[in-house]
Amino acid sequence: MKWDALEEEPCSVARTVAVIGDRWSLLVLRECFLRIRRFDDFQASLGITRHLLADRLKKLVRFGVLRKIPYQEAPKRYEYILTQKGLDLYPIIMSIVHWGNVHMVDSRGRPMLHEHKTCKKMFDPVMVCSECGEPLSAKAVHVHPGPGARKSSPVHAKAQERARRAAD
Template identity: 80%
Template structure:
């Protein structure tokens, strides 16, 4: 597997890593979810070089995660807004934040607290089964090759779902 061809791999994780799998991109996404939108604000907050920031923003736009929206005509300047595809990364970012809070914190405690606007409570993100609502843990999940898996190597080593289960899953989607 080569770094520059990850987006072509028959693996959802590899394709995701191709889009967001470097430290600067993840930190730019953090800033986006903190409502930073302008180039200068990203640069100031992250202390990243203009060249690197420009490259990462272009990549996020190319993948459809951000869109460029002009906010000034003279000089021409843009804001970077999360698309729906970008907003769908929120659970990933929150899972990483939660892991960092649990495993990388220090005596000062969490740097940021997250409050659910609807109920007003501070929360920790959890992953639940889309079918029954039960909290998911790694040891409780079985992996099966899906229709997009290659027939040999890597992902295909996972057991295949029966035709009936694949059809049921397709009908729910």
Template identity: 45%
Template structure:
């Protein structure tokens, strides 16, 4: 069965979903952030099928989020390490964790606490404006096309209406 690709879509969310593909990919990345790096370790912590894990690791390596390094030569075994692109994904996982903590945690409280070692305090991740530092909320944000949006799509009335562009130009 062929997987639908969102790689060419003019949307960073769609392109990111194209890399992630499913929940296992996010959980593999979570485990790497928690310190796991070896195939058998992922199997033990996630209970994921070997073929599924091999596919997700390959997908993350192909996308440039992980790099594979030999840690044993007889037999050859690899570990998986975050690249700069992979380390930059932490904010996405932190935001998902914060949402889950707010909406899905049980009465007993959040399952995992993030501790900011720089200031030595427990923290809750927030997405904030890069200019003023205020939390970003849907009601306070407008979206428009950026320089990478395909010019051919800007001619469509539905696209122009979605982004609040004048319908004349």
């Protein structure tokens, strides 16, 4: 697997890592979800170098996660707005937040609380089955190869083995 060609791998995790798999991209996305939109505001909030920030913003625009909209003409300046593709990363960001809240909080407590606008309650993000609504855990899920799977993948081999055992 080549790091600079992950988006071509037949693996959804590898393809996603190609887009958001570095700390700065994830932190830029965090800021986007906190409604930061302008280059100088990203830089002030993150303390990132201009070169690195420009690189991450270009990558997120190239992959269609952000779109660049001019807000000033002289000099030309842009805002970076989450596209639908970018908004669809919210569950990933919230999963990272939840893990951090469970495993990385110090004695001061959670750095941020999240309130659901509809019910006005503070919440913890949970992942549920789209079919039955039950909470999901790694131990409660079986993985099967999909139509885009590599025939030589370990998941594919395990599925074939399970099918052989079931047939016997």
